[in-house]
Amino acid sequence: xxxxxxxxxxxxxxxxxxxxxxxxxxxxxxxxxxxxxxxxxxxxxxxxxxxxxxxxxxxxxxxxxxxxxxxxxxxxxxxxxxxxxxxxxxxxxxxxxxxxxxxxxxxxxxxxxxxxxxxxxxxxxxxxxxxxxxxxxxxxxxxxxxxxxxxxxxxxxxxxxxxxxxxxxxxxxxxxxxxx
Amino acid sequence: xxxxxxxxxxxxxxxxxxxxxxxxxxxxxxxxxxxxxxxxxxxxxxxxxxxxxxxxxxxxxxxxxxxxxxxxxxxxxxxxxxxxxxxxxxxxxxxxxxxxxxxxxxxxxxxxxxxxxxxxxxxxxxxxxxxxxxxxxxxxxxxxxxxxxxxxxx
Numbered sequence: 001x002x003x004x005x006x007x008x009x010x011x012x013x014x015x016x017x018x019x020x021x022x023x024x025x026x027x028x029x030x031x032x033x034x035x036x037x038x039x040x041x042x043x044x045x046x047x048x049x050x051x052x053x054x055x056x057x058x059x060x061x062x063x064x065x066x067x068x069x070x071x072x073x074x075x076x077x078x079x080x081x082x083x084x085x086x087x088x089x090x091x092x093x094x095x096x097x098x099x100x101x102x103x104x105x106x107x108x109x110x111x112x113x114x115x116x117x118x119x120x121x122x123x124x125x126x127x128x129x130x131x132x133x134x135x136x137x138x139x140x141x142x143x144x145x146x147x148x149x150x151x152x153x154x155x156x157x158x159x160x161x162x163x164x165x166x167x168x169x170x171x172x173x174x175x176x177x178x179x180x
Numbered sequence: 181x182x183x184x185x186x187x188x189x190x191x192x193x194x195x196x197x198x199x200x201x202x203x204x205x206x207x208x209x210x211x212x213x214x215x216x217x218x219x220x221x222x223x224x225x226x227x228x229x230x231x232x233x234x235x236x237x238x239x240x241x242x243x244x245x246x247x248x249x250x251x252x253x254x255x256x257x258x259x260x261x262x263x264x265x266x267x268x269x270x271x272x273x274x275x276x277x278x279x280x281x282x283x284x285x286x287x288x289x290x291x292x293x294x295x296x297x298x299x300x301x302x303x304x305x306x307x308x309x310x311x312x313x314x315x316x317x318x319x320x321x322x323x324x325x326x327x328x329x330x331x332x333x334x
Contacts, residue, residue: 092182106186109195116202135209142210146203153199 005043009050012039016055024064028148032059033082033115034155038163040086048083055079074125078118085114096164104157111156115149225250227314231257234333235282236322254292254307254318266308273306279320287326293319293333300332 012035019031032055040048056079060072089110096103120138123145127137138145185191227250231243243261255274258264263281266274276290277283284290292303295317303310303318312318319333 089182094182094186102186102189102192105192105196109192109199112199112202113195136213138206139209139213142206146206149199149203 013054036082037086040083045084045087049080052079108153108157112153115152230317232319274308
């Protein structure tokens with residue numbers, strides 16, 4: 001990994017952590033997942049995963065909602081999924097340049113399902129830590145889970161294409177182009 | 181594969197329906213849990229209901245302000261004030277055979293009614309499935325079920 005890759009990863013990590021603190025009053029509505037996904041899409045799965053892992057390494061420790069080691073580890077691992085998925089989507093070689101309802105729906109669904117995976121993993125760990133039945137834990141947390149999933153579905157659906165298009169316009173569609 | 185999904189509107193619709201199903205499942209789970217929680221928390225709270233029993237022979241007994249515990253069914257309430265014989269049918273609920281030894285004899289059966297703002301309303305489910313509300317008025321009526329529409333309590 002060269003210094004250019006590191007700079008991109010660290011900048012996006014800072015952005016993810018910064019937006020998380022900015023949106024602290026809105027539980028489960030965060031830009032971090034989307035930033036990891038975009039990072040993975042633009043700069044590869046490894047970069048995306050690292051953005052997720054590094055973001056949680058900072059945000060999870062300095063978290064006003066508290067710190068639980070097992071949940072922290074689960075969130076670190078789960079957050080990386082967004083970045084990896086972003087990298088895989090890039091490999092699918094789809095042109096995300098145009099405006100299409102199909103793209104919005106597809107990306108919205110991708111955001112929703114990735115968030116579901118994240119929430120299920122973290123809920124399993126949370127329920128195990130506090131010794132609660134998993135179904136009860138998921139039922140109690142359902143409003144927060146749904147808020148997380150729906151907000152991410154909207155973000156992924158409506159923001160991904162314009163953002164990728166603008167990156168393409170400024171020439172930052174590939175890490176090789178950065179600095180040229 | 182991703183391009184195939186993106187190019188196929190049915191695949192996209194299926195994906196959206198899947199997400200919607202997940203939202204519905206989570207919502208159902210949440211409200212079911214809240215309901216169960218509320219019922220368990222208020223289970224011992226005393227409620228009072230009025231229960232009338234019309235034996236079909238001119239005898240009508242009223243048990244006003246009968247105390248029961250929150251979560252009690254009409255069957256529970258009836259058993260507090262009268263002798264009830266019933267048969268439990270799986271999935272359907274309890275079928276009352278007799279109240280105070282007055283037995284069903286075709287076409288006369290024990291039917292139950294609820295007092296609503298617009299008058300008497302026929303009981304919609306089995307008496308052991310109906311949760312009694314505080315200050316509710318309910319009525320057992322031994323009546324001729326061959327008559328249509330069913331005669332309302334007097």
